[in-house]
Amino acid sequence: MNAITFPKPPPSPEAEILRAEVREFLHTELAGRDARSKAESWSGHDAEFSRKLGAKGWIGMTWPKQYGGHERSALERYVVMEETLAAGAPVSLHWVADRQSGVQILKIGTEEQKQKILPKIAAGECCFCIGMSEPDSGSDLASTRTKATRVQGGWLVNGTKLWTSSAHLADYMILFCRTGSVDSTDRHAGTTQFLVDMKTTTGMQIRPVYALSGAHHFNEVVFTDAFLPEDALLGTEGAGWKQVTGELAFERSGPERFLSTFGLVVELMRVLGRDPSERAAIALGRLQAHFITLRRMSRSISGMLQQGLEPANHAAMVKDLGTTLEQEIPEIARTLITNEPTAETTEDFLAVLAHSMLHAPSFSLRGGTREILRGMIARGLGLR
Amino acid sequence: MPEETDMLRETATRVFADHFAPRDLGAVEAGHWPQAGWAAVEDAGLTRALVPEEAGGYGVDPAEALSILRAAGGAAVPLPLAETMMASWLLAQAGLAIPDGTLSVAPVLPGDSLFATRDGDGWRITGTASRIPWGRSVGAIAVLAEGPDGMVVAMVPSGGWTVTISTNLAREPRDRLTFDAVVPRAAVGATEVDAAQLQRLGAAARCQQMSGAMDHILALTLQYALDRKQFGKPIGKFQAVQQNLAIMASQTAAASAAADLAAEAVGHGMGITPIAAAKVRCGEAAGTVASLGHAVHGAIGFTYEHSLHYFTKRLWSWRDEFGGETEWALLLGRAAAERGPERFWADMTTL
Numbered sequence: 090m091n092a093i094t095f096p097k098p099p100p101s102p103e104a105e106i107l108r109a110e111v112r113e114f115l116h117t118e119l120a121g122r123d124a125r126s127k128a129e130s131w132s133g134h135d136a137e138f139s140r141k142l143g144a145k146g147w148i149g150m151t152w153p154k155q156y157g158g159h160e161r162s163a164l165e166r167y168v169v170m171e172e173t174l175a176a177g178a179p180v181s182l183h184w185v186a187d188r189q190s191g192v193q194i195l196k197i198g199t200e201e202q203k204q205k206i207l208p209k210i211a212a213g214e215c216c217f218c219i220g221m222s223e224p225d226s227g228s229d230l231a232s233t234r235t236k237a238t239r240v241q242g243g244w245l246v247n248g249t250k251l252w253t254s255s256a257h258l259a260d261y262m263i264l265f266c267r268t269g270s271v272d273s274t275d276r277h278a279g280t281t282q283f284l285v286d287m288k289t290t291t292g293m294q295i296r297p298v299y300a301l302s303g304a305h306h307f308n309e310v311v312f313t314d315a316f317l318p319e320d321a322l323l324g325t326e327g328a329g330w331k332q333v334t335g336e337l338a339f340e341r342s343g344p345e346r347f348l349s350t351f352g353l354v355v356e357l358m359r360v361l362g363r364d365p366s367e368r369a370a371i372a373l374g375r376l377q378a379h380f381i382t383l384r385r386m387s388r389s390i391s392g393m394l395q396q397g398l399e400p401a402n403h404a405a406m407v408k409d410l411g412t413t414l415e416q417e418i419p420e421i422a423r424t425l426i427t428n429e430p431t432a433e434t435t436e437d438f439l440a441v442l443a444h445s446m447l448h449a450p451s452f453s454l455r456g457g458t459r460e461i462l463r464g465m466i467a468r469g470l471g472l473r
Numbered sequence: 474m475p476e477e478t479d480m481l482r483e484t485a486t487r488v489f490a491d492h493f494a495p496r497d498l499g500a501v502e503a504g505h506w507p508q509a510g511w512a513a514v515e516d517a518g519l520t521r522a523l524v525p526e527e528a529g530g531y532g533v534d535p536a537e538a539l540s541i542l543r544a545a546g547g548a549a550v551p552l553p554l555a556e557t558m559m560a561s562w563l564l565a566q567a568g569l570a571i572p573d574g575t576l577s578v579a580p581v582l583p584g585d586s587l588f589a590t591r592d593g594d595g596w597r598i599t600g601t602a603s604r605i606p607w608g609r610s611v612g613a614i615a616v617l618a619e620g621p622d623g624m625v626v627a628m629v630p631s632g633g634w635t636v637t638i639s640t641n642l643a644r645e646p647r648d649r650l651t652f653d654a655v656v657p658r659a660a661v662g663a664t665e666v667d668a669a670q671l672q673r674l675g676a677a678a679r680c681q682q683m684s685g686a687m688d689h690i691l692a693l694t695l696q697y698a699l700d701r702k703q704f705g706k707p708i709g710k711f712q713a714v715q716q717n718l719a720i721m722a723s724q725t726a727a728a729s730a731a732a733d734l735a736a737e738a739v740g741h742g743m744g745i746t747p748i749a750a751a752k753v754r755c756g757e758a759a760g761t762v763a764s765l766g767h768a769v770h771g772a773i774g775f776t777y778e779h780s781l782h783y784f785t786k787r788l789w790s791w792r793d794e795f796g797g798e799t800e801w802a803l804l805l806g807r808a809a810a811e812r813g814p815e816r817f818w819a820d821m822t823t824l
Contacts, residue, residue, distance in 0.1 A: 093722060093726050094726065094729055095726060095730045095733075097737070108822065171822075175818040176818075351818070354817070355814045355817060355818075356814075358810060358813070358817060359814050362810070363813065364810065364811075365807075365810045367803060369810075370803050370807045370810060371799055371802045371806055372806065373809055374749070374753065374801070374803060374806030374809065375753055375757075375798070375802045375805075375806075377805050377806070377817075377821070378731070378749070378750040378751075378753035378754045378802065378805060379754065381734065381746070381747065381750040381824060382731045382734070382750065382751075382754045383727075384821060384822075384824075385730045385731070385733075385734055385824075386727065386730045389730065403726075406722070406723045409719070460716065462719075463715070463719035463720065464712070464715065464716075464719070466718075466722055466723065467718055467719045469722075470695055470718055470719070470722055471695070472695070472698065472699070472709045472718060
């Protein structure tokens, strides 16, 4: 039997002490923010906020102290993640670096890379973007065509990355590309990861790609003979596939995969009031049951990470179930309050509803599509 | 202590595997009482697992005790095991002796009330209660009744009620009982437990059973997808079927996590929120898992001959017993609205 079970998350009294501290901090820091900016969830950015969170010691929490980390548990880190998301804090400038890029550097980077970059991430002063997708390589990441060719003193990169969130703001990108020729017997061979300095690399053009809402989150990044020095190599040349799949596992397990529209539920509750209709109360109760269950599963993963496990299939399940809930929320909310959402409205609920509806399609695309995740789960069941 | 949970559940799984094969379930549905199986379950001490140590139990954590029911659900064990465990717990809470043999509890529907009045040196128990699990065949029922000075528990032996036969979709007995019994003073005790708490314990038990049944349906369906060939290959090689199995696995995992939350709550003040959330989540998963299990099995799974239906019919019944998704969600939603949006997140983090 290949059923995947989620063990009980270990108790963490330290995490609960920390929770109160985080809440107090957020209460003060987010005091002036309106519901719309909170609805940005983990897409919202604010350099000062990220720096303050870093100064609190709440970025890179589990990393060794010698690299600016704080050697705290995965469960404590989980508390900071979920509290910032639930409060609608603008976390995007440090989120990716804290969640995956920094972890990847810590795992496979050189001593020099670790010393140079990790303390900056932990301080909340270093933003990362993800260089995976391309115009012709979406779910099929192994078909990457961006190529790094060895030259004197480093590599020359040619190709295009797409859907690169925050590329226009980022300090670094972890680039996944081809370094060897295509091997028809092993399509995962000949790929490599690089650390691209987004501020100094020449031969790189960043163009905005506007989302259907009109917002600028992601970009196209075109490399034309972009030079990367020798020390830009991340990990091992040719080991890119193994490295990138490890990185993706970090990308999928967290509470950001079920809390993206949590702010809409809060605004919905405000509009429904203390004595909602029976239909609304039933809908609300059902959403709460889903949140409670997903939170339990996500915390369970955090406990497994603490034990040094790599629960990739568990993460795929939480992301599939979580993004399904995130996408259901605006659909349910609109049936309970019969007003048309608009961007111009002065009513918080309708504004947040409009925002959620216009962003919901991306939830089950970013970080691996729903269909790809289900394929992974099926593989875990022994079907592939 | 996960090791102990596993040990207890492993013991239970072994006993169930030894005594209950899917081929026997049809005979039970037709009215045969599996006496040897019941004796084995009782000998293994499974029926007393929820009884506190001071009342003669083994001092097992209630969450571990309830995990027995996950194994029972996974084998569609056709016995009043959950009910005997619950009745034993209820009797122990009231300081009463726990008899051997099969037991059940009453009432189980929120609208039903039973009454205890003094009758000479003993007590008279009266009233009607519907949907009582195994009412026709149990040796005694732990009755939660309204007494003159508050709630009491009465141990009423069979003969103390008349039966109108009724069943759930899985053909498990769910009878309407009319009580008229006089029991001695020693068979009645005051209790702090109320009908709402009994409902919560029942919901937590059914969540475990549903979780176990979903485990089994997933395993059965997975095996079928690997074995059954169409178009020259196992149907599990088709992406459409793989996606269905992935959904089943995720729903099963979610139900299991939710059922664990409920089971843990039983040992920690029987908190309403985790139990309500679990019954809502398990009930919803049950519908999906049953539906996709049948979809993948095709016509053979729709036959009486195939064992799938013993599990899917139980899911369709158990999701409504001790409160369905709508009732529990309403309770959750009203409480959340009453507490207000500012507390919504904070309340969830206390679980």
